[in-house]
Amino acid sequence: MYEHDVIVVGAGGAGLRAAIAAQEEGADVAIVSKLHPVRSHTGAAEGGINAALREGDSWQDHAYDTMKGSDYLGDAPAIETLCKESPKEVIQLEHWGMAFSREDDGRVSQRPFGGLSFPRTTYAGAETGHQLLHTMYEQLVKRGITVYDEWYVSDLAVTDEERPEDRTCHGVVAYDIQSGELSGFRAKEGVILATGGLGQVFDHTTNAVSNTGDGVAMAYRAGVPIEDMEFIQFHPTSLPSTGVLISEGVRGEGGILYNSEGERFMFEYGYASNAGELASRDVVSRAELSEVNEGRGIDDEYVHLDMRHLGEDRITDRLENILHLAKDFEGVDGLEEPMPVKPGQHYAMGGIETDENGETCVGGLYAAGECACASVHGSNRLGGNALPELIVFGKRAGQHAAGKDLGTAEIETGQQGEYELGEVDTPVQPGEVEPAGDAVADGGVAADTGSLSGHDVVEHAVKRERARIQSLMDRDDGVQHAEIRSDVQKSMTRNVNVFREEEGLKQALEDIAEARERYRDVFVKDPSRTFNTDLIQTIETRNILDTAEAITLGALAREEFRGAHWRAEAQERKDDEWLKHTMLSWNDGTPELWYKPVILEGEDKEYEPKIRSY
Ligand SMILES: Cc1cc2nc3c(=O)[nH]c(=O)nc-3n(C[C@H](O)[C@H](O)[C@H](O)COP(=O)(O)OP(=O)(O)OC[C@H]3O[C@@H](n4cnc5c(N)ncnc54)[C@H](O)[C@@H]3O)c2cc1C
Structure with a gap:
């Protein structure tokens, strides 16, 4: 030992x-x-x-x-x-x-x-x-x-x-x-x-x-x-064939998402009229899949992420690795063509x-x-x-x-302090x-x-x-x-x-x-x-x-x-009902569902839930 x-x-x-x-x-x-x-x-x-x-x-x-x-x-x-x-x-x-x-x-x-x-x-x-x-x-x-x-x-x-x-x-x-x-x-x-x-x-x-x-x-x-x-976080820009990630840094540097009609859909369809491509990941992933479901996806599967307008100097300075990933895993040259992307599981x-x-x-x-x-x-x-x-x-x-x-x-x-037991109807x-x-x-x-x-x-x-x-x-x-x-x-x-x-x-x-x-x-x-x-x-x-x-x-x-x-x-x-954490405990091999409250009280302020828009 x-x-x-x-x-x-x-x-x-x-x-x-x-x-x-x-x-x-x-x-x-x-x-x-x-x-x-x-x-x-x-x-x-x-x-x-x-x-x-x-x-x-x-x-x-x-x-x-x-x-x-x-x-x-x-x-x-x-x-x-x-x-x-x-x-x-x-x-x-x-x-x-x-x-x-x-x-x-x-x-x-x-x-x-x-x-x-x-x-x-x-x-x-x-x-x-x-x-x-x-x-x-x-x-x-x-x-x-x-x-x-x-x-x-x-x-x-x-x-x-x-x-x-x-x-x-x-x-x-x-x-x-x-x-x-x-x-x-x-x-x-x-x-x-x-x-x-x-x-x-x-x-x-x-x-x-x-x-x-x-x-x-x-x-x-x-x-x-x-x-x-x-x-579970689904990242909006993974390569369709392998799931390899194309970093959010591409959109951070100014990369743009287009649908099959060549439309900048984040703005065009009001998914995130202010932040556009830089809305939160859940918002962008849903927008992409909605485009595909509405028939505006490419090959019924993905959308395009374009960074060509950033220019070769900026791309090679800040995003060189992305060029390699797109080329090696999807056969696409990011300096010459838009990259195909779709949501992929990314984070728990x-x-x-x-x-x-x-x-x-x-x-x-x-x-x-x-x-x-x-x-x-x-x-x-x-x-x-x-x-x-x-x-x-x-x-x-x-x-x-x-x-x-x-x-x-x-x-x-653990189960101490404030908590409540839950129930879920499973087949x-x-x-x-x-x-x-x-x-x-x-x-x-x-x-x-x-x-x-x-x-x-x-x-x-x-x-x-x-x-x-x-x-x-x-x-x-x-x-x-x-x-x-x-x-x-x-x-x-x-x-x-x-x-x-x-x-x-x-x-x-x-x-x-x-x-x-x-x-x-x-x-x-x-x-x-x-x-x-x-x-x-x-x-x-x-x-x-x-x-x-x-x-x-x-x-x-x-x-x-x-x-x-x-x-x-x-x-x-x-x-009113769901501002609480979902908890699961394994009791003798059977999952037990319970909930505990979210803590919104910060050091010197209480965070007040607001509508989340970008
Ligand atoms: C492609 C990609 C890009 C990302 N980019 C960013 C980013 O730019 N910024 C950001 O903030 N986050 C990013 N994330 C998220 C972030 O990188 C990860 O959440 C984070 O790196 C996880 O680190 P970790 O130390 O928890 O686990 P890991 O780095 O995955 O390490 C886990 C370790 O546990 C060991 N291990 C696992 N199981 C066992 C076992 N049974 N026995 C022994 N050892 C075990 C493994 O050997 C490994 O050493 C990205 C995630 C991905 C997938």
Whole structure:
């Protein structure tokens, strides 16, 4: 068994920042990651990082834009923390040597982004995430922080008290992809989940194949509530054939969207008469699909994004990477032709419920980055607000896990304080088909762990996981995970996309239930112990099923139209009924639905929900 003070699961922007912060607080910290750090998906981020750095801008304006973008479903303490702390964090990156794009006078450049009232998105060409990841990785190397890379974390070692709020996380179980060895990692102070997004729940996504929602699913099964899962961001400009992202930076620099009639539809049809192409992402995605549905799409599928008028110099200076992506993945020369684009799954606004210090309701368990929900983005994230979230909340989680006093959090986690139970009418029973053998279904350990030491809790979890993996490997016939995964991805894209209606959502739940049934017969074809990606993907597929179901349950329950969540049956935002967070807890393998209030009370003002127009 490996042992450290703090274990960080994941080596993207959030994980690296958390590890650096914990180390600065004097903790012995280690990162466990299924990918080498610089292969993490943060490296794909293109457009930029929002921070109120300039005269004429303020953290208060950033907070207001973020709250409005969230369609008033963000929590003010989290939003204000993000906006107050992101300038300092961006300056820290600059001091660590991040290669930001600059003005002639040497200042870090900032560009306009959708939904922002000020051009406050700092960037490094169209490869901001790549620069950010490498800058922080340098710090990791310099500080000698231990990284167990190509280790797949498959479970958490959590005690099994009845109430999740009474449980404690003592570590994780991980599988060494290189050797096939399964081992326990004990964390004496805390475990920080920084496992990123869940785009692989859908079949058209800007996310990497590694984004399978592992952290969200593991925390959920260990009893941690997951929050606002129905809010999925569909980015308006992904390439139709692959889902590869064309950054919002293109529209930020002046790129224009056209339909098949050559009309600038954002203005022509009044989708966003003021902000046009730079309206919030949910607005632009709906506009594009409406154009296609009205018969004004190209090849009945996509619209055009044109940047030719920006000129070669500006394009190669600020958007060179976009030229490569359009050429390599779509065969289009962005200097000569418009680029085909359509909405693609891009980001999960919801995730593991945390407070503004990154803490979950399970003792010793933290989450930060895209897998977490503090909640900053509410029902719709503004472009350029995810990267600051990584560095602000990654840092806070790292500090807190290492013992720094960050003050009492204002956001309450778990079922304490004000909350109400909910109900949703589903066509099939959601959750596990049948509770899992001797291991309790909620991911806790089967023994009475109240009396066990942290070390023994981890040992117990390793034993249980070894049995699970062995049973997957023992089968020599059955269904392969790829079939199950692909059917669920297709159903999610068909039924839980930009436009959602009751019938489709129910169909998705039926498809997921059927997939769960088939997963009982899943088998791993590759018998080898080394680099067995078949096994890893089989485990990931279970996480895809759990997160897909949570997204769909939330979407079915929420009968209103808010932010990225559009419902055919409810065409308006209903603040009287729905100004609340959707929560799901995994009780003995059955999802329990409940709600908690949104916090609109900020440091010195109350945010008042208004009609969101751009
Ligand atoms: C194409 C694209 C462009 C984007 N551009 C921008 C932008 O310009 N600005 C912006 O603000 N946001 C942007 N976003 C969003 C933002 O980049 C992501 O939300 C963010 O980078 C996620 O960072 P993370 O650290 O949470 O996760 P990631 O960077 O995805 O890292 C996750 C880490 O967890 C590890 N991991 C996962 N599961 C396991 C497991 N089971 N065991 C062990 N390790 C595991 C992985 O190995 C990886 O190291 C973009 C997103 C995409 C997809």
